[in-house]
Amino acid sequence: MAAAASAFDDLVARLRPCRRIFVLTGAGVSTESGIPDYRDADGEWKHPRPMTYRQLLASAAARRRYWARSLVGWRRIAAAEPNAAHHALARLEAAGRLGCLVTQNVDGLHAKAGSRRVIDLHGRLDRVECLGCRTRFRRHAFQLELERLNPGWAERAAATLTPDGDAELHNADYDAFRVPPCPRCGGVLKPWVVFFGERVPPPRVERAFAALRRADAVLVAGSSLMVFSGYRFARAGRQLGLPLCLVNLGRTRADADADVKIAAPCGEVLPRLVAALVAEDPRSASRSRPGNGDGRAHRRRRADDAPPRRRPRVAGARG
Ligand SMILES: [Zn+2]
16 A cells, blocks of 8 residues: 555645646546446446437437436436545535536536536536527426336336446337427427537537636546547646646556556545645644634635635536
């Protein structure tokens, strides 16, 4: 454990002076919430590849298959709770140390943990979008309608689940599955997520790059960076001369470029890291705020210690 301990000390030392950490998260932060990862320790696919955008658009049969499997998978995603890694990143933000949290995950667990400066790079499964009129709806209402139109499906057990809420169903016949159209225009509905083969909307990418240019370090957590839409931020951070820190169980595409890499679960590393960075030791906290039990004064004081800076709002996904 000596090597691991020194890598952790190195991680803390590199991030300690930083006040605008750019955090990029991937499926590895959600595995401890019961949402599986796409890739194994070598960065290889664990599951059959997800449906592409082109396949989804190509036929009503593909969309029946997608929504039938999603009807089952969404129930598990919706029931998932944030884990220690999500909570740690929310604390980092509350302590005024986070510039921006860009996530490749579509499970919404960062928001559920209380993070606000989130850019949902690949969208979120809890919203549904119409390809015709571009209206966005809440998934919850759509799910109820799907379940109403397709009695019996919700009770099916999934063989496997993927991070995008796709549940593998054995011996399923999708022909009779009914997918409701957009209630506003009758158009085709799609989850508000970026499919494989689909482009991340450029304004969203630009918001993330703008946050990166204001950042003083890059911390990648739970991502193999195999997908370019995430990898480009690690690469651009290096080009900007920012420290690059990686926390991921398996190999990542940026291992060779990293200043420090810790191969351990995010749920173990991030809470310890954030505790070290914001000095949440209960003894020091109680010393610094006598008679104040809610912690806000402590956090405010720490934030005031930081050099003044503009904090443009980058929080929140669209809509
Ligand atoms: Zn519509």
